[in-house]
Amino acid sequence: MEKEVKYIIEVEDMTVAYNVKPVLWDIDLKIPKGVLMAIIGPNGAGKSTLIKAMLDLIKPVSGNVSFNGKSYKEERKHIGYVPQSESVDWDFPASVLDVVLMGRYGKLGWFKRPKEEDRKKSLEALEKVDMGEFVDRQISELSGGQQQRVFLARALVQEADIYFMDEPFKGVDAKTEVAIMNILKDLKNQGKTVIVVHHDLQTVEHYFDWVTLLNTQLIVSGPVKEVYTEENLNKAYRSKGKILRR
């Protein structure tokens, strides 16, 4: 008999379009609890759009998403997000700590100001992402990799159970990539579900245990060992050549 899998996220028949162009087309996706999952696909495949639609940031034309069987709104407190770092203006007048503190705002709710405890947690998160020295640094003076780590720290202080991250490895050096990866593995070991848009095909097998291949339509989703094959990659990238270097 097949082992019963508990799915924490279920996407049903999701279609998203900008104007008339479908960007995601009839996506059905089930993600089990506690996986470290990569979303893979060529540029413009709709990876960011998929995450945003799941997080209710974009209204799909049709379809719905449930978290633990509940709607996004009901489960919002348990969901963390690391957007692409280009999505904001880094010349905004704020320090690194200011930005990380924003991760606590959701727990605080309307009107309440961050307290000492929130500061403490933010500082801890910054230590964790190895940005302890940059607490008071103005955010316009950060490198791309440092920006990514600030956003990661901001998501960590949300203390969520499910994390969505859009290309957290973009623009980071090798050392930072290892550091971020260790944090993601940590999250997984704590039983959290982590979903990462990833662009480096060669590292998928080392980093992740679950993978979704996407190109407007869902190509395949499942355990890396089973579904991360040359054949499926060729489908996703609409190519014939050899993609993986093994």
Place this chain on the structure above:
Amino acid sequence: MDIFTLIFTDYTLRIVSIGSMLLGIIAGILGSFAVVRKESLLGDAISHAALPGIAVVYLITQTKNTEVLLFGALLSGVLATFLILSIEKYSRIKFDSSLALVLSVFFGAGMVLLTYIQKMPDANQAGLESFIYGQASTLLKRDINLMLIVGGILVFLIVLFWKEFKLISFDSQYAEILGFSSKKITILLSTMIVISIVIGLQSVGVILMSAMLTAPAVAARQWTNKLSKMVVLSGFFGGISGIIGTLISSMVSNLPTGPTIVLTISIIVILSLAFAPNRGLVWKRIKEKESRRNIDKNQLLFNIYELALNHENIYHSHSIDTIKPDTNRDRESTNILIGRLSGLEDDGLIKRDYFDHWHITEDGISYVENNLLKEGY
């Protein structure tokens, strides 16, 4: 009579200065949010768009009561904002085009209506055109009271919603994720910005008002990296330009108040762009020069380090032509180079062997490995 006695004795001048100061403070504070949200142009469109509102309300009510006219300005300002945002959302027209479209249509309509009003056979007609360039001398005590009340409410709301305003200004999608309605907060903040514009129309006019909104904030941004300080400083710059502009225009005949206030804040902006530490142009220039000098020195040291690694004996010395190959080196640059190398020797990082031959020291190696390599050499 000097200017200070004048303020204390001349009732009108006192009212006008206080009024201009208040409008400067309010515009400066709210303008900070327009600037960090990159919505300065929206402010420009809104202030131009206020004109037809004033004219229409006058046509309906036939009063020149400021509160009533400004209420009309508020309505058409809000309507314009709503239109601009909807056009962007529901059509393929881009944000800047929809701004330009709404600005010119509303302002054009306003001008047509004003011309029509001026031609009406009615004695009670003149004066509305003062809203185009503003006429601070028409400020009354009750206008000041209105500004105080409205300004007080705006400041109270900013303090109350501080965290939320900061969050949506930096990252509105993330605000949604955290459960704050970006839409509601944006509507509140935009309405407050429109109100701050409307408050200044009487003195500064629809054409220059957006400068009062943007300029103090741009100047303030130069001096600080903290939003809270920026907002306070921006209010201060706005207020001080209001007073100074009013006083200057009162001393020179035929100098209109509104434009003089805007000129004053413009001078503050220019000084800030040039001289503010860190972000100012002059400061940046100095920093650049300094860093070029340092990079040179570091680069030299690094070259010597690399050369050392190529030899069994790391203390093997090299001539300046090996250290820094350069086919068209003249006397002067050779002297500079030797000066730099001597500087490095004074720091104990390299040592001179014999005439113009140099090698690295132990301190030099550890400096390169602990500092330069980490900086990405």
